[in-house]
Amino acid sequence: MDGPTRRAVLATGGALALAACLPADNPQPPRPDPDLRLRRVVATEVRVLVAAYAAVAAAVPDAGSARLARLRSLAAEHEAHVVALEGPPPTASPSPSTSTSPSASPSPSPAPPQVPSTPAAAVTWLAGLERAAADRRTGQVLKAGADLGRLLASIAACESTHADLLVREPV
Amino acid sequence: MSQLGPAVRRQSEVLQRVLAGEHAVVYGYGVAGARLSGADRVRAEREWTAHRARRDRLEAQLTGRGVPPTPPAASYALPTRVATAEQARTLVTLLEERLAAVWADAVAELADPADRELRREAAGGLADAAVAASRWRGGSVPFPGLPERSG
Numbered sequence: 001m002d003g004p005t006r007r008a009v010l011a012t013g014g015a016l017a018l019a020a021c022l023p024a025d026n027p028q029p030p031r032p033d034p035d036l037r038l039r040r041v042v043a044t045e046v047r048v049l050v051a052a053y054a055a056v057a058a059a060v061p062d063a064g065s066a067r068l069a070r071l072r073s074l075a076a077e078h079e080a081h082v083v084a085l086e087g088p089p090p091t092a093s094p095s096p097s098t099s100t101s102p103s104a105s106p107s108p109s110p111a112p113p114q115v116p117s118t119p120a121a122a123v124t125w126l127a128g129l130e131r132a133a134a135d136r137r138t139g140q141v142l143k144a145g146a147d148l149g150r151l152l153a154s155i156a157a158c159e160s161t162h163a164d165l166l167v168r169e170p171v
Numbered sequence: 172m173s174q175l176g177p178a179v180r181r182q183s184e185v186l187q188r189v190l191a192g193e194h195a196v197v198y199g200y201g202v203a204g205a206r207l208s209g210a211d212r213v214r215a216e217r218e219w220t221a222h223r224a225r226r227d228r229l230e231a232q233l234t235g236r237g238v239p240p241t242p243p244a245a246s247y248a249l250p251t252r253v254a255t256a257e258q259a260r261t262l263v264t265l266l267e268e269r270l271a272a273v274w275a276d277a278v279a280e281l282a283d284p285a286d287r288e289l290r291r292e293a294a295g296g297l298a299d300a301a302v303a304a305s306r307w308r309g310g311s312v313p314f315p316g317l318p319e320r321s322g
Contacts, residue, residue: 077313084320134298141278141294142287150279150317153294157271157301157315164302165311 130163192273194243206259267304275316
């Protein structure tokens with residue numbers, strides 16, 4: 001939009017016409033999908049849970065095979081959450097600055113957690129992590145758009161389920 | 172003639188859908204409970220009570236918006252036969268899974284800032300149904316309420 005047109009709008013007056021005109025004079029770059037950042041935040045948090053399960057499996061010395069299989073199945077559900085969160089966004093094309101290969105993705109590896117030394121305490125610890133994750137997730141649901149909100153609510157429900165199973169049927 | 176604003180109208184439609192889901196689950200627990208005994212019977216009664224409380228709350232929320240809550244149907248076509256305790260457990264698992272999906276869809280539909288509190292409740296409804304389903308099933312699923320991601 002060039003000068004004469006703008007002057008004409010201003011000359012006819014009217015705040016509405018001016019307001020409608022200004023954005024076109026000052027075009028902004030397309031805004032990034034606000035859910036994209038939230039997806040990444042949640043994926044990073046879920047990775048911490050995956051790491052916690054791995055740490056328990058590695059640190060609890062007398063974990064029987066049934067117990068390990070159970071922990072692995074719960075951890076696998078969180079791995080599915082990460083995949084769902086990091087799946088290709090439906091519309092956004094990758095920008096040059098972020099188009100690194102998936103294997104080189106800069107996922108911050110969480111510090112090794114301090115795992116309680118007995119199986120019972122370790123399972124209680126995992127249940128607490130799951131419950132805290134579900135609580136945080138519910139807050140994130142309120143910040144998300146329609147589809148991501150639905151996904152996050154489902155992940156939160158899964159985390160609540162894990163916390164319940166770990167407490168009710170100790171691994 | 173309706174005087175409802177668009178936000179209240181949308182919220183009321185979502186509330187009616189989840190209310191219909193809760194009605195069906197309350198009915199299903201009534202049928203299944205008769206086939207259960209012992210700890211399962213106790214659990215079924217507890218869940219039945221919880222679903223009735225949620226149903227009552229939904230009805231109050233609709234009434235508060237000036238919308239008459241839709242009453243339950245006289246009976247519901249159940250998705251499974253319920254002649255044994257095993258079938259009763261299968262039925263309530265299925266009903267909780269379906270209810271979880273209704274609540275999950277409500278979370279998607281309640282995405283407006285004006286829906287914030289209802290959306291929080293919908294997430295809670297989904298979590299409660301998911302936990303109940305997992306107790307009946309004896310295990311978890313990765314995406315409760317999202318049938319397109321199951322299996």
